[in-house]
Amino acid sequence: MRRYPVSLLLAGMGLLMGAADGRSAAREVHIGSKKFTESYVLGEIARILLERQTVDVVHHQGMGGTIVLWRALKNGQIALYPEYTGTIREQILKESSISGIEAIRQALVSQGIGVSEALGFNNTYALVMRREHARRLDIEAISDLREHPELTVGLTHEFMNRNDGWHPLTNRYNLTMTDVRTVDHALGYTALRDGTIDVKDAYSTDAKIADYNLTVLEDDRNFFPAYQAVFLYRTNLASRVKRAINGLGGRIDSTMMTRLNAKAERTDDYTEAAMAFFGRESSHASYAEGRLDWVRPIPSRTLEHLYLVGISMAAAVVVGIPLGIIASYPGWLGNGVLGAAGVVQTIPSLALLAILVSIPFLGISPLTAILALFLYSLLPIVRNTASGLQSLPRSIRESAIALGLDWRTRLLKVELPMASATILAGVKTSAVINVGTATLAALIGAGGLGQPIISGLNLNAPGTILQGAVPAALLAILIQGLFVILDRLLIPKGLQVERMGLNSFLENK
Amino acid sequence: MVTFEKVTVSFGEHVALNEVTLSLPQGRTIALIGPSGCGKSTLLRLLLFLISPTRGRVRVADRDVNQGNAIEIRRRIGYVVQDGGLFPHMTVRDNVLLMARYLGYSEETNQARLAWLCELTKFPEGALARYPVQLSGGQRQRVSLMRALILDPELLLLDEPLAALDPIVRANLQQELRAIFQRLQRTVVLVTHDMAEAAYFGDRIVLLESGRVVQVGTFQALWESPAEPFVSDFLAAQRTLSFL
Ligand SMILES: Nc1ncnc2c1ncn2[C@@H]1O[C@H](COP(=O)(O)OP(=O)(O)OP(=O)(O)O)[C@@H](O)[C@H]1O
Ligand SMILES: [Mg+2]
Numbered sequence: 068m069r070r071y072p073v074s075l076l077l078a079g080m081g082l083l084m085g086a087a088d089g090r091s092a093a094r095e096v097h098i099g100s101k102k103f104t105e106s107y108v109l110g111e112i113a114r115i116l117l118e119r120q121t122v123d124v125v126h127h128q129g130m131g132g133t134i135v136l137w138r139a140l141k142n143g144q145i146a147l148y149p150e151y152t153g154t155i156r157e158q159i160l161k162e163s164s165i166s167g168i169e170a171i172r173q174a175l176v177s178q179g180i181g182v183s184e185a186l187g188f189n190n191t192y193a194l195v196m197r198r199e200h201a202r203r204l205d206i207e208a209i210s211d212l213r214e215h216p217e218l219t220v221g222l223t224h225e226f227m228n229r230n231d232g233w234h235p236l237t238n239r240y241n242l243t244m245t246d247v248r249t250v251d252h253a254l255g256y257t258a259l260r261d262g263t264i265d266v267k268d269a270y271s272t273d274a275k276i277a278d279y280n281l282t283v284l285e286d287d288r289n290f291f292p293a294y295q296a297v298f299l300y301r302t303n304l305a306s307r308v309k310r311a312i313n314g315l316g317g318r319i320d321s322t323m324m325t326r327l328n329a330k331a332e333r334t335d336d337y338t339e340a341a342m343a344f345f346g347r348e349s350s351h352a353s354y355a356e357g358r359l360d361w362v363r364p365i366p367s368r369t370l371e372h373l374y375l376v377g378i379s380m381a382a383a384v385v386v387g388i389p390l391g392i393i394a395s396y397p398g399w400l401g402n403g404v405l406g407a408a409g410v411v412q413t414i415p416s417l418a419l420l421a422i423l424v425s426i427p428f429l430g431i432s433p434l435t436a437i438l439a440l441f442l443y444s445l446l447p448i449v450r451n452t453a454s455g456l457q458s459l460p461r462s463i464r465e466s467a468i469a470l471g472l473d474w475r476t477r478l479l480k481v482e483l484p485m486a487s488a489t490i491l492a493g494v495k496t497s498a499v500i501n502v503g504t505a506t507l508a509a510l511i512g513a514g515g516l517g518q519p520i521i522s523g524l525n526l527n528a529p530g531t532i533l534q535g536a537v538p539a540a541l542l543a544i545l546i547q548g549l550f551v552i553l554d555r556l557l558i559p560k561g562l563q564v565e566r567m568g569l570n571s572f573l574e575n576k
Numbered sequence: 577m578v579t580f581e582k583v584t585v586s587f588g589e590h591v592a593l594n595e596v597t598l599s600l601p602q603g604r605t606i607a608l609i610g611p612s613g614c615g616k617s618t619l620l621r622l623l624l625f626l627i628s629p630t631r632g633r634v635r636v637a638d639r640d641v642n643q644g645n646a647i648e649i650r651r652r653i654g655y656v657v658q659d660g661g662l663f664p665h666m667t668v669r670d671n672v673l674l675m676a677r678y679l680g681y682s683e684e685t686n687q688a689r690l691a692w693l694c695e696l697t698k699f700p701e702g703a704l705a706r707y708p709v710q711l712s713g714g715q716r717q718r719v720s721l722m723r724a725l726i727l728d729p730e731l732l733l734l735d736e737p738l739a740a741l742d743p744i745v746r747a748n749l750q751q752e753l754r755a756i757f758q759r760l761q762r763t764v765v766l767v768t769h770d771m772a773e774a775a776y777f778g779d780r781i782v783l784l785e786s787g788r789v790v791q792v793g794t795f796q797a798l799w800e801s802p803a804e805p806f807v808s809d810f811l812a813a814q815r816t817l818s819f820l
Contacts, residue, residue, distance in 0.1 A: 466661030469624045470675050470723075471651035480674070484665045559665030561707035 095123045096308060099136050099145035102129035102510070102521065104331050105190065105272060105324065109149035111341035112319075113298065113312065120311055128337070129521055131511060133158045135424065140180065140299055144432075147300035147312060151190060153292045155182075155299070168295065176302070181309065183298040184316020188324045191286075191294040192226065193271040198282040200265065208285035209240050212266065216243040221250040221264030231292060233268075239290045271321055274329035283321070296324070319344070335523070335531045369538050372515035375433065375505045376542075379440035380498055387445045387497075388490065391452020392478065405453060408446040416443065416504050424511055436508035436515075443504055444497035451493025455486030487558050495550040502543045506535060516542075577602045577763060578623065578731065583632035585618055585787075592618045594787040595632070600780075605757050605764040607778030609771060611810075614784040616767045617658060620733045623765075624650055636731065651675070654724030658735040658767075660716050662708040662723070669704040672722045679727075693722040696756055714745045721756075732757075732764045739769065750776060771795075771814040783807060 096117060100110030107128055114126040127145060130136055137159055139145045156165050160174055172182045194209055201207070204215060212218065226232045227249050236242070250258055250267075256275045258264045269276060271283055296319070298312050319327075323344070331340035394404040414422070419439050429435040459482060467481045483490070509517030516535040523531030555563070579599040585592045593615045600606050608616045621627045622634045625646035634641045636649050662671050672693065676686045694701050697718040708716060717737055724732060737753070738746045754777060757764050768774050774781050775795035783790045783798065791803040802808045 460659075460661075462657045462659050462661035463663065465621075465624075465626055466655070466657050466663070468626060469650055469653070469655040469657070471647050472675070472678065473647065476678060481663055485663070561663075561665040561667070561709065564709055 095125050096147070096304070097145040098124060098126045099130050099139055099148035100126065100128055101133070101136055101148070102131060104274070104328050104337070106149055107337040108324075108327050108331050108340045108344075109186075109296065109298075111337045112315070112344050113147065113149070115338075115341055115345060116311055116315070117308060120307065122305075122308055122311075128518070129509070131424075135511070137299075140301065141178065143301065146304055146308075147298050149186075149296060150299045151294040151296055152185075153191065153294035155297075156292075166293075168297065175299070179302050181300050181302045181304075183300065184313050186296040186298075186315055186319045187317045188272060188319055188321040189293055189295050190270055190272045190321075190324070191291045192231070193269050193286065193291065194266055194284045195259070195269045195273075195276055195281045196266055196284065197259065197262075198280050201282050201284070206284065208287040209236075209242075209290070210287050212242055212244070212284070213240065216245065218244055218246075218265040219263070220244050220247040220266045221255045221258055222247065222268050223252045223255065224249050226268040231290075236290055239288055272324040272328055274325060274332045277322075277325045277329045278333075365534060365538060368514065368516050368518060368535070369542070371513075372502070372505055372517075372539070372542065375436055375440060375508050375513060375515050376498070376501050379437045379505075380444055380494075380501055382437075382441045383444035383448055383497055383501075384494060386441075387448030387493075388452050388483075390445070391449040391490070391493075392456065392483075394449055394453035395456035401453070405450065408449045411442045412446040416507055417510070419443070420507060420511055432511075433508070433513040435511055436505070436513035440501050440505055440508070444501050447493040447496040447500070448490070449493075451489050451496075452486065455489030455493075456482055458489070459485055484559050485562065488554070488562060491550065491554055491557060495546070498546045498550075499543050502539060502546060506539055577637055578765075579633075579635045580619070580622070581633040581635070583622065583629045583634060585615070585622065585627065586630045592787055593622075593629075596787070596789055598782065598789055598792070600763060600765065602763050603761055604779040605766060605777050607774035607781045608765060608767045608784065609769070609774045609781060610784035610790075612769070613786075615787045616784060617735055619784075620655070620735055620765065620767065623731070623733060624653060624655060651679075651727055652730050654721075654727070654729035654732040656717070656720045656724050656732075656734040656737050659740065660708075660720045662716060662719055664708050667705050667707055668699075668711070668719050671708070671719060672704075672726055674723070676726050689726060690722075693725055696725075696759070697721055698752060713741050714749055717741070717749065721753075725760075730762060732760070732762050734764065734766045736767050736769065738773070753777070771811060783810065785810075 098110050098113050098117075100106040110126050110128060114124050117124045130139060130145075133150075133154055136145070136148045136150070140148060152168060152171060155171050155175075156162060160171070162174070165171060165174060168182060168185055175182060194212075196206065204211075206212060206215065222233055227247075233247070237244075244266075248264070250264065255264065255267045256273075256279060259267045259281065260279045269281075269283070275281070276283060298315070300309060300312060302309075327340045327344055330343050331337050334340065390404050390408070394401045394408075411419070416439070419442065420435070423429050423435045423439050426435075429438065463481065463485065467477045472480070505515050506517030506520055508515045509521050516539045518535065519531050520535035520539075523529065523533075523535070577600065580596050583596045584594055596615075596619070598619075608619060610616055618627065622629060623636055623641065625641050625643070628642075637652065639645060639649070641649055663674075666674070669690065672690060673686050676689065677683075690704070691701065693699070694704070699715065699718045699722060703711065703715065708719070711719065721734075721737070724734075738749055741749065750773065757777070764777075766774075766777050768777075778795070780792060781795055781798060782792050785806055791798055791807050798807055799811060802811075
């Protein structure tokens with residue numbers, strides 16, 4: 068959504084996305100969520116709710132941005148996800164004139180998508196102040212600010228420049244403040260708490276509002292568009308599932324959502340926050356259970372990670388070595404291959420993911436992640452294969468030709484074995500890069516060790532980040548070790564000079 | 577059996593061989609000599625079609641060497657490249673037998689041939705399982721020679737086979753090599769920098785200078801009737817060097 072540049076990027080690229088494959092498991096209900104705290108928590112609430120009604124559910128946490136989730140919903144990869152009416156209007160329907168949930172429902176029903184009852188809160192832009200400060204100045208609504216032009220305002224860059232941002236707001240309310248600065252969102256909260264600024268823009272359910280004892284000023288002239296939270300779902304869902312989801316209508320108000328967000332950020336645990344909604348306040352047992360939920364997946368996430376790395380690396384080796392052989396020959400074809408592999412490498416990994424996500428039949432899936440990793444792993448293998456072959460001594464190359472060997476035999480028996488150390492070094496470089504880059508796979512719902520890293524970044528929870536980062540780093544080290552063994556096994560003995568140095572020479576003499 | 581007819585080889589601007597016409601007598605040892613960069617290795621490379629002539633014809637066994645027959649001609653030529661060119665990832669045995677195995681000769685034939693080559697080149701059979709890095713310089717040259725001889729070639733090309741060896745080893749190997757050539761009775765082309773070596777081996781000496789043939793003849797002919805001043809200068813310079 069608005070505050071997450073990564074998902075914005077993916078969402079933007081997602082616009083190009085064609086019909087992805089419409090696989091949908093027969094019995095399981097797949098829930099999706101966007102990549103920010105509130106969406107995760109709402110997704111968890113839906114999961115727990117359905118699980119309690121003995122529905123088989125899977126929650127794909129933080130799959131991406133609006134368009135990614137919308138596409139996934141339309142083609143059946145997921146059956147429901149939490150969304151906001153303002154977002155539906157602006158980004159999905161692109162019809163600013165549509166207003167009200169009923170109108171949105173009418174517009175979506177023909178596409179086989181239903182809109183749940185409003186959950187009860189509105190996550191829109193808002194202006195916030197310190198609660199006690201506002202009380203002292205007797206400010207409750209935005210129009211009350213007119214009496215206080217002396218207040219210092221700190222705004223995010225985005226709010227400052229939006230069409231529904233600061234300038235239109237001051238026009239609507241005739242505000243005349245002069246001390247208006249731009250501050251980063253997170254820093255702005257600290258500045259507000261410490262009194263450096265007095266008024267700030269916020270999302271109405273930001274956790275910090277509760278944490279820092281702030282108050283949301285009433286939008287008494289209805290300036291901000293409504294971002295009512297709802298669930299979007301496929302109308303072909305079982306009716307008891309639809310009934311359960313609609314049962315959430317009106318049960319989560321802003322105060323509740325703010326509290327749940329705060330809890331999620333404080334405990335680093337979305338499940339824990341979602342449980343709080345069902346009234347299980349953080350008793351010791353459930354807290355421990357919630358924590359364990361994050362600890363338990365490490366082995367399975369590592370396996371997921373290895374799966375992504377393994378498949379993409381195998382493909383990169385199988386394709387990269389032949390490409391490297393081609394690239395080792397002088398001429399346009401060889402240069403072209405090296406150039407192309409080099410260009411792929413220069414695309415930032417996020418952008419590469421975004422581009423691939425937008426290709427029809429790829430979309431958000433492990434396949435896309437594997438393809439991206441494969442492309443990333445190619446260059447070191449291609450380049451090392453080519454340079455390993457090119458740097459063979461001329462006398463060796465000429466001897467092989469002069470003996471009367473055909474080119475295939477020369478390649479297989481002489482040139483590739485002699486270049487094996489260089490080629491293996493390239494494969495190793497690829498593998499290490501691959502393990503690191505594979506953490507980004509979580510951005511497109513492909514899982515792996517990136518999942519806790521992204522959740523942790525989102526929650527600003529170093530502990531959670533480490534649950535992904537540490538195993539990923541260990542994997543990288545493990546791979547280095549693995550290659551020490553592979554080097555011994557795969558590099559012909561005669562080339563491992565240090566292994567058969569002077570000692571064995573004297574022994575044999 | 578080997579002829580060059582008006583062969584010119586140029587690498588871009590640089591002319592490595594200029595209108596070389598030469599024919600090599602069968603069954604003899606020919607020494608190719610000349611200053612560094614005069615085109616000796618280039619002449620050998622032409623016979624193997626490692627490079628092709630810019631102009632002119634190169635004939636081996638009465639056939640023009642070309643893309644179509646290159647592989648077949650190469651298998652009839654033994655080649656010891658300038659610095660040995662042994663495959664470091666293969667044992668001595670695998671290096672020497674590579675071509676014989678590739679062509680599907682029986683392992684029995686191969687081992688017999690290998691034993692004979694070891695005896696010919698005085699290479700210890702016990703060292704056949706070693707890798708090239710585990711050999712001395714002289715041993716390495718013996719292995720290169722065995723590898724070149726495995727298919728019993730009609731023509732043997734050696735590019736400065738002894739240049740990298742120290743003088744004592746070199747003197748020994750010179751004698752052995754000459755004995756080997758006499759036993760083989762094949763056409764041998766041996767490239768060298770050293771006039772004494774050329775005189776020792778060569779039934780005939782071919783003297784090159786900057787890509788052209790200056791004189792062809794026995795050492796005696798070069799010594800007594802030099803074709804041009806360069807020949808006597810070259811001989812004089814060589815003598816001075818050997819005194820140092
Ligand atoms: N592939 C090549 N590209 C460009 N120039 C070359 C190439 N091969 C050889 N030459 C040049 O052609 C000339 C003859 O080279 P060649 O290797 O035949 O010399 P040589 O007589 O064998 O010298 P040396 O005794 O030093 O081995 C040299 O000037 C060399 O620099
Ligand atoms: Mg040379």
